[in-house]
Amino acid sequence: MxxxxxxxxxxxxxxxxxxxxxxxxxxxxxxxxxxxxxxxxxxxxxxxxxxxxxSVPARSPRGTIYDCEGRMLAGSTTVDTIAAIPAQVKDPNRTAELLAPLLDLPESELLERLTMDRSSIYLKRKVSPEISRKIRKLDLPGIVFTPEGQRYYPNGTLASQLLGFVGMDEGLAGLERYYEKYLQGKEGYLLFPTDNLGRQIPHEVKRFVPPKEGMDLHLTIDETIQYIVERELARAMIEFQPKQALAIAADPHTGAILAAASKPDYDPLNYEAGSDYWSLPPVTSSYEPGSTFKLVTLCAAVEEGLYNEKEQFYCSGSVNVAGRKINCWTAGRGHGSITYLEAVESSCNPAFINLGERLGKEKLFGYIRAFGYGQRSGIDYPGESEGLIFDLEQVGPVELATSSFGQGISATPLQQLMAVSAIANGGNLMKPYLVEKICNIDGEMVYERKPEIVRQVISRSTAAKVTWLMENVAIRGSAMNAAIEGYRIAAKTGTAQKVGPGGGYIPGEYIVSLIGFLPAEDPQIVLYVAVDGATRGVQWGSQIGAPIFKRIMTDVLNYLQVPPSESKALPEAKPVKVPDLCGLTVDEAAARLETAGLMLRLVGEGQYIVNQTPKSGASVPRQTQIVVYLSDSENTSGGISLPDLRGFTMKEAGEVLNWLGLYLQAEGSGVAVKQEPSPGTPVEPGEAVKVIFDAPLER
Amino acid sequence: MSPQPAPEPRYQPAGKPLQQKKHRRVGLKRKLFLLLLGCFLLGLVIIAQYSSMVALNYRLSQAETRLKELDAEYRQLEQEAAQLSSLSRIELIARTELGMREPESGQLMVLTASRERASSMGE
Structure with a gap:
């Protein structure tokens, strides 16, 4: 082989x-x-x-919130979150030591996180750009930076209760919470394989997860009107030192809310510190409305043909209803023989009880419900209160009587605002709203809100008649101090006793309010203001609510460039004589000034008025402030206790100090926010008092 | 007696004349060389393309980072602009730097006119 x-x-x-x-x-x-x-x-x-x-994160910030003029109220920016990759941290002790003061965290806690058996861990989320810069400079191994969206509010506390705030990842209050599903963006990613240097490998498969951009909200709120409202509420907090001051304004023809605020409020970037003020009281709080509610009874009576302004009525100061004595606000004095027009002007309780009885419970409560009381309006804000009214079967003669003038029921400021808007617009109850439209990132509108008529409550002629009656309240009645030169105004004051936790009224505690619209012949804006628990001044709507209303409306009309009313339709501005107030108590003096168109300004502490300026008999224009000095004794000679000047204008402070024989040393402009010596310090005539003036709004 | 089994056929590679074999080997070598050269050149082209793409990708990555930075900067500037135009700041400047103050009562006068008069004045 x-x-x-x-x-x-x-x-x-x-x-x-x-x-x-x-x-x-x-x-x-x-x-x-x-x-x-x-x-x-x-x-x-x-x-x-x-x-x-x-992955390269694709932009997906939270939507922006704009006012009705496109001015930003809330926006988003990108800040760094500091994280650690424990396996890559070379010297955990040193790293913790360096980072602790920058991140404001205990060193031991940082050390614990840096040595954890985890691939990565957050050290602190959303740090300021300055802190981030400092940490980057340290160039610490194993410390990484992740960009995250951060909410900001360029106007600070402005409209904070309305806008709400955002926690780490979602809206937690206000509109930020209500419109969370529209505002919230979803992070998108461009995913691709990389080499050892982190560079993209060509030809490899990429995956693009598109971001879902948050949508932008365009509110009905006007930043300027909101600012004016908040500035004046802040001033009222200084001037009257109440527990709370609130206001809400709307366009009566559409129901669009133009401003809504209350003080005190909170800073949305430091929201934990202001947890008592997260809600928006004009929408979420309800209380007895007091005399502003008389407008509902008035509308019902006019609509049913049960009101004649020339008819005579006698107010003895009280009325007996089913064995229970119900007083007029005049504390027993009574208005005497008056017409029903005068009854409206002077807000006479017995006259309105009489109107309520004429209507009967079915009709009166039918109108109350038709005006939107006792039910939520459906505004786009979380936590709206529905108020409280009697069920028809609960209504007896006393309940009917008290409801006729705004006692025994509770209502939100928003409900009152919408009811008066119905009077202003010719009888239609509108549905209030805060968001006008929602746009996507390309500016395309995805949602638009149209004005919505809930129902017609009263006829156009009734609305016109009630408007005329409200004008009379502002010309001759309790709302005189709210009158604005050159404009026809329709308004109504309210002073309601506060109900305590036990259900009874709290002695000496009131919520004073004023509601009205301008110009009466062609209403552009309706405004409600209320001050809860004022500790300075006279707790009457005419003395506290009216001047706040006037200051807000004067600036708003100027801003909106609303032309003055026709001169022939305006009431003649007659000067008034100052009454003698010496020896009277504050309540007696306030009652005397109520329909005189003068305002009372209290200086000092005590039960009786011992001095006043201007002196009695002087002829002064309406809305002049009569400054009175209070004391418990008749004799005020000798040492003077320095009055609290906070809230006074420079002119007012100068007048008061001059009157006391003291000199004003003024600094700044605006209203008095600080004084030296402090209030209550004994001073001798001839001494100088340093007063610092500033804009009342916090910065 | 049984017949003898036929012998198994043996494997015999086909024989070629030496001269012819040599000639063929030279042709094969030339072809192989050209093939290798082609592969080499093709490889060069692929590598160059790959390298170019890596460089482009690197630039793209840098541009993306820059875009991110610019976006953050834009948002920062937007925030600053909104803060600078806030009404409380404007009022503060008006009061403190420009010395502006609210008019006292009596410093303002409202001029009113009837609509007819206003329209005739307009004409």
Missing amino acids: NEASVTLSAVRRRVMAMFFVIILAVLALIGRLAWLQIVRSDELYAAAWEQWNR
Whole structure:
């Protein structure tokens, strides 16, 4: 046999052997592949994912909130979140020591996080750009930076209760919460595999997860009107030192809310510190409305033909209803014989009780419900209160009587605002709203709110008649101090006793209010203001609510460029004579000034008025402030206790100090916010008092 | 006696004349060389393209980072602009730097006119 030659069968055997070896190898490889790809797929994929891929976050900020003129009220920016990759931290002790003061965290807590057995961990989320810069400079191994969206409010506390605030990831209060699903953006990613240097590998499969941009809200709120309202509420907080001051304004024709605020409020960037003020009281709080509610009874009586302004009525100061004596606000004195027009002007309780009795409970409560009381208006704000009114079967003669003039029921400022808006617009109850439209990131409108008429409550002629009656209240009645030169105004004051937790009234605690609209012939804006628990001044709507209303409306009319009313329709501005107030108590003096169109300004402490300026008999324009000095004794000679001047204008403070024989050393402009010496300090005539004036709004 | 089995055929590679074999080997070598050269050139082109794409990708990555920075800067500036135009700041400047103050009562006069008079004046 030739050694070089090989038999065919041997070749076949070898080929077969080789074939089986290859088959086995391939099967082994397939098995291994199946093990990795099927059995351990998820585990290995997760482990390798971060090594293979890099993601570039695509922009997805929270939507912006604008006012009705497109001015930003809330926006988003990007800030860094500081995280650590414990495995890469070289010196945890040193790192914790360096980061602790910057992140304002205990060193031990940081050390614990830096040594955790985790792939990565947050150290502090959303730090300021300055802190981030400082940490970057340290160039610490294992410390990484992740960009995250951060909410900001360029106007600080302005409209804070209305806008709400955002926690770490979502809106927690106000409109930020109500419109969360529209405002919230979803982070998008561009995913791609990278090399060891983190560079994208060409030709490899990319995955793009598109971001969901948050949508922008366009509110009905006007930043300027909101600012004017808040500035004057802040001034009222200084001037009258109440527990709370609130206001809400709307366009009566559409129901669009133009401003809504209360003081005190909170800073949305430091919201934990102001948790008592997160809600928006004009929408979420309800209380007894007092005399402003008489407008509902008046509308019902006019609509039903049960009101005649020339008809005579006698007010003895009280009225007996089912064996219970109900007083007029005049504390027993009574208005005497008056017409029903005068009854409206002077807000006589017995006259309105009489109107309520004429209407009967079915009709009166039918109108109360039709005006929207006792039910939520459906405004786009979380936590709206529905107020409280009697069920018809609960209404007896006393309940009917008290409801006729605004006692025994509770209503929100918003409900009152919308009811008066119905009077202003010719009888239609409008549905209030805060968001006018919602736009996507390209500016395309995805939602638009149209004005919505809930129902027609009263006829156009009734609305016109009630408007005329409200004008008379502002010309000759309790709302005289709210009158604005050059404009026809329709208004009504209210003074309501506060109900305590036990259900009874709290002695000496009132909520004073004023509601009205301007110009009466073509209403552009309706405004409600209320001050709860004032500790300075006279707790009457005419003395506290009216001047706040006037100051807000004067600036708003100027801002909206509303032309003055026709001169022939305006009431003649006659000067009034100052009455003698010396020896009277504050309440007696206030009652004397109520319909005189003068305002009372209290200086000092005590029960009786011992001095006044201007002196009695002086002829002064309406709305002049009569500054009175209070004391418990008749004799005020000798040392003077320095009065509290906070809330006074420079002119007023100068007058008061001059009157006391003191000198004003003024600094700044606006209203008095600080004084030296402090109030109550004994001073001698001839001393100088340093008073600092400023804009009342906090900065 | 049984017949002898036929001998198994043996494997014998076909023989070629030496001269012819040599000639063929030279042709094969040339072809192989050209193939290798082609592969090499093709490889060069692919590598160059790959390298170019890596460089472009690197630039893209840098541009993306820059875009992110500019976006953050834009938002920062937007925030500053909104803060600078806030009404409370404007009022503060008006009062403190420009010395402006609210008019006292009597410093303002409202001019009113009847609509007819106003329209005739307009004409």
